[in-house]
Amino acid sequence: MESKIEVLSTVKIQQSPDLYKIVDALNRTLKRENLMFGLALDKQDDKKAVFTIYRT
Incomplete structure (x- = not known):
């Protein structure tokens, strides 16, 4: 079975x-809706974070 992850917004x-608490709450709440949320540090600016919404 092939799993495709689509980026909806960044x-x-x-x-x-x-x-991270917000991302965790969103992932726990909306996983049944086939949505996943990610958070990463920006590689160019350590004062920024990159928030991404995925459809799984």
Whole structure:
């Protein structure tokens, strides 16, 4: 079975220590809707984070 992940949206936001809590809550709440959320540090600016929404 092949799993395809589609990027729906990506946005750079100000880094905050609690951002992961929002991403975790979204992933737990919306996984039944085939949505997944990601958070990564921006490689060019360590004060920014990259928030991505995926459809699984």
